[in-house]
Amino acid sequence: MTMIFESDFGTPASHSTDEVILEIDGRSITVPAETSIMRAALEAGIDIPKLCSTDRLKAFGSCRLCVIEVDGRNGTPSSCTTPVTQGMKVSTQSERLDRIRKGVMELYLSDHPEHCATGDECEVHGVARKVGVTSSRYASVDTHLGLKKDESNPYFTFDSTECIVCNRCVRACDEVQGTFALTIENRGFEARVSSSGTSFIESECVSCGACVQACPTGALTEKTLLTIGSPTSSVITTCAYCGVGCSFKAEMRGEEVVRMVPLKAGGANEGHSCVKGRFAYGYATHSDRITKPMIRNAITDPWREVSWSEAIFFAADGLKRIQSESGVNAIGGITSSRCTNEEVFVVQKMVRAAFGNNNVDTCARVCHSPTGYGLGQVFGTSAGTQDFESVEHSDVIMLIGANPTAAHPVFASRMKQAIRRGAQLIVIDPRVIPLVRTPGVVAAHHLQLMPGTNVAVINALAHVIATDGLISREFVEARCDAQSFKEWEDFISLPENSPEALEESSRVPAAQIRAAAHLFASAKNGSIYYGLGVTEHSQGSTMVMGIANLAMATGNIGRKGVGVNPLRGQNNVQGSCDMGSFPHELSGYRHISNPDTRKIFNDAWGIELQSEPGMRIPNMFDAAIVGEYRGLYVQGEDIAQSDPNTSHVHAALRAMEMVIVQDLFLNETSKFAHVFLPGTSFLEKDGTFTNAERRINRVRPVMKSKTGKSEFEVTCDLATAMGYPMSYENGAAIMDEIAATTPTFAGVSFAKLDECGSIQWPCNEAMPEGTPMMHVEKFVRGEGRFMKTPYVPTDEKATRKYPLLLTTGRVLSQYNVGAQTRRTSNNIWHTEDILDVHESDAELRGIADGSWVKLSSRVGETILKARITEEVPAGVVYTTFHFPESGANVITTDFSDWATNCPEYKVTAVEIAPSIKGPGAMIETHIGGDPQLNSIVRMANQIAANFLATDAPEIKVAHHIEQFWTPVMIERLQNDVDHSLLSPVVVRAIQITSVAN
């Protein structure tokens, strides 16, 4: 293996379409207008020495090495700051230029270590040699060689002695990251790079690594480079944290990762990174990693390390026994959005083919399933419409229920740069997220709504647009279904959807809604970005449809700068959904009931697929508690920590007899497991991830599997042991099967990905190079379909007993349940989950800043440390869920989205009280009665409430239930439920389904 180098052309590429012809050193060169002379020369292979310029940053012109001469002009301008002009004649070499360059290098060397700790990593000596200088004649009385190193950051050092004050770090912090943590202190000879007067760790620095990346010397250096040594090989792969899906070069020395370097050619990140992807990969080699399979008969027994074959047969035996006793549907599996498309595809295949049922679901259930449902209904496909670059063309950005600076930092940087260039921002969030006001960014509007009232706000915005004549008639007439639009327009124009009518529930002043609606509707290009603050609600799907309606009504679909853009949580949420992980659909979002689709798989796999949907994750838990569901294969998801209403989840897991966990570490779920199958980290995987832009990126193994097996191999072994032989030579072979069975992936192969770098699906005969932007000419479903979105307040309401609403989120340094980040030095920034409380709520209860509080909901209680802040409004408390001991999900309830059962994490009625104890207390509430029946009643009534505004709601309810419920659940609804508990619409729907069956 060799090192991969990316060329640096010194200044950013020009996007001009005009061409300029000039002459450099006698060669005629044609480049786009506004290109710098430096870039024109370097692209043509004419070398110009440089230190302060790099093509990720605007030209600066400080080092003065790149000076050139231009015929007919005085002086020696810097080539980085001088744009090309038609017919100009440039000389890059002359005696005078040579003298200047030597003189400059001599000055650099006069205040630079003779030997740099990072060797060739520091470009100073290399450039000096290139211009013909090896030492300095100056006496160098005053130098900065005695300055102390700043080693406060866990991942990189700042050694001012090597610093040449080129400002690249300062500019990267400004132009790439947008944090402004770095500056130059003092002036003249005393001008030094400074993390604004404090150490790096105490500064505003977010450790994105942009400065380290930009530094041409060893001044800012990864600590691993100093401890491990220079890399000897590199592999391009994809980060396994969030849904941005940044491309990295993993630079290796033997089997050890020296550093992860963001790839400039990476479509998603274009050379940028965040603290997680850039630095927090150490978990992959953490001593907690389990690398040998383990089994046990009972969850009270200790684990026993066994061979792979023993573990596989133990698991298969258990599953087969359950199926023989309780039927083929008594087991199932959960795929992971952290795993590759190939690994996910194989697990769902195992469930459908080897288990013989459709009881497969994915952890995307608990995050973005409403996106899939909602966008599918309106646009015809379950994915965001744009690529990330699109945001740079937006004039107005609406950001709903997302905190990108923490959760999608690399995309947040792009968004910040767009805002700094003049785009306006509308934030819809209960919290004062950083983008409401951060250096360089001030939101035009912050609609600070109460948790749970998203639909009220989106309806109010749409109402203003509809009733103030702001609808883009041209777009709607050309692109959307007229009937559905008419119905929607009538519905949304109802007075009940006006901002004034909804003000009381949302608490957003009507005037502010009106102003924001006008701003958005008046934008040339208006885009909407959203996160889990949209989906994780009882009306998550409704809200997604409301967003899609708004985009269509304002004509903001199908070009750059517009669109509906879910910010996906996990690295492969998009992919795991694409791969047929949902119980009701096969890969490429094709419903299981469709015989033509089933035939493709029946033929390919030589089986007969069940035609009805299998169980969703919460259905599995309910069924487990009533004893109908007894075996579960969990791929890389810690359901015991991350799923809501922990005591319910624990009860379900405890009720099962064969829980198989495939993961890197023992976790909360493995406490209830009988088989532990060690998994592989992203550094060992061979496959693909699909990010939030539908971009399929290659994940390449940079080291050998620590378990001796690839993860898909283990899945195949289990399927084989279950009696359905499965095997693949490699990840590429799995992708070939995906492509062969999935029309949207028809043109995808590892060979093509290696050639193109990445591909955005759909990629097929019609779009052989992939599809950066969707719905350009027409929607995937033909005409865009407006959906009525009645606001149905959640049943989770603030009460006298639980007067506050808890909502949850994430911080920058930790990732979800923290399984990875807690095993890295990222803990230095966030060591515990904190409960944010508004001053007035704290005062009322005598809670002091930093004191312990008991947080309780109707399902559980936990103890957290309080922080008094104005980032949450009165009546709302907020916490993160990165640490298992915090037990945030002990508090959350099993209420969920009416359409997809995505849990309502973002709204829980709670009370807080001062507490004397430290963290700990988790209360297991008794699970009594028939939870499955209770869920069925609740879900059915919820579905009915959301269809009430339509014609013949009972038909819609019946259809919905048939599409997404298992036959057993439908049967129980028909036969076991006391009809007096059901809404009349559900009762009528039951009659329809009964007739149909």
Added chain:
Amino acid sequence: MRLFIPGDSAAISVGADEVAAAFAELLPDIEIVRNGSRGALWLETLVEVESPTGRIAYGPVGPEDVLSLIAADFLQGGAHPLSLGKSDEITWLASQDRVTFARVGIIDPLSLDDYRAHGGLIGLHKALMLEKDSIIDEVAESGLRGRGGAGFPAGIKWRAVSQTTSVEKYICCNADEGDSGTFADRMLIEGDPFTLIEGMTIAAIAVGATQGYVYIRSEYPYAISTLQKAIDIARNSDWLGNRVLGTPHSFDIQIRVGAGSYVCGEETAMLESIEGKRGVVRSKPPFPAIEGLFGLPTVINNVLTLSTVPMILAQGADFYKARGVGRSMGTQVFQLAGNIARGGIVECAFGISLDELVNTYGGGTLTGRPVRAVQIGGPLGAYFSTAQFETSMDYESLIAAGGMLGHGGIVVFDDTVDLAMQAKFAMEFCALESCGKCTPCRIGSTRGAETIDLIIKGVSVDENKKLLLDLCEVMTDGSLCAMGGLTPLPVKSAMINFPSDFNGARR
């Protein structure tokens, strides 16, 4: 009857406030006008009495002279050892050709009536009747060049800004007068602030700008306060604001105060500072005329440049360009400072000799010792020897003589000066004041000072002189702005004109 006692900071520094207070106490019925200084600084505090035949001058007056002046009936022109006769007949003043400074020292700086009575606002009224391009034509035709030091033709700069299509443009006045031995900007602002406001208003109308900024160094508290008062008066008199003198034009001015950095007098660093950032030099292109303040087209001119514009509009381009020599047209406001007997403002047409300025106007050194060196154009200007005293004081001749005019400051040294120390000081000044952006200036200045120090100490003198000259070339050709680019000028001129100071042995 009115008594004129300068409120100019130079006069205040030698006791003008105390003099004024003493007169006010003893002559409570006499109106005291705190005018600007007439620029004859060795005569401060210069007290003038209004009389039917003109003003009678007394000076330099200290507070201790007040009683004797009253006793001598000075209000009626009584004889007194400090009597200078009629102000207009003081040769030092009468022989000057004051255009830019025509009103300074004569009018009440904050009286708009006084301003109008002495020809103020005629230029603006004329401009308001002209097409934009005709205003620019007039300025271009006059030959007016940038008085900040670069000498770039003002008309060309204005035209570049005028031709941009931006809806918003700016006029920035550079009043960050940091050069050693210069004080003309300050004296003009303190003595005739409306002239600057008028000049900026004309510029705004000519290029289509609606907002002006004056960037004044914090070391000029009196100038800041006088100008602020003048701006307020102009706003309250329907001059500045939405309808400039009743026309559809809109223009207003804000003052931005510097924070003590010399390099913020460099135009792009000044823009950064006005924007609230560190005062760091920008690369050009883009030029400020195209992408200036907040990224928009911006006219940047010095106080003297803008303050000369009203007179050019009022009197016509021909009136102005009739003065001067060659491409250096009009008058230059020279400032005599350092070791000089008669320091102050000498405004006269370009082409006067250095000797006339230093010896005739300046009267030689204050110490009485022979003049040995003169630095022209601030800390980055060249050191001239007396052998060069016949040099014509204009842009081209000074460049030909290895120097530059700069902002017109002339600092005189007697024969005790050590030019090697002065050369070292030039490098030290650069090291202290460099913005720190480009390498030649940031590191070169410190290395330069260290190298000159070795020469002074006699260490490897020849090698270090060679090294110093090499460094000077790198700084001249390689620096981003004039700060580093011109620092070699005093160094090299000292080495060339005073070689004996660089032979390694102290004089």
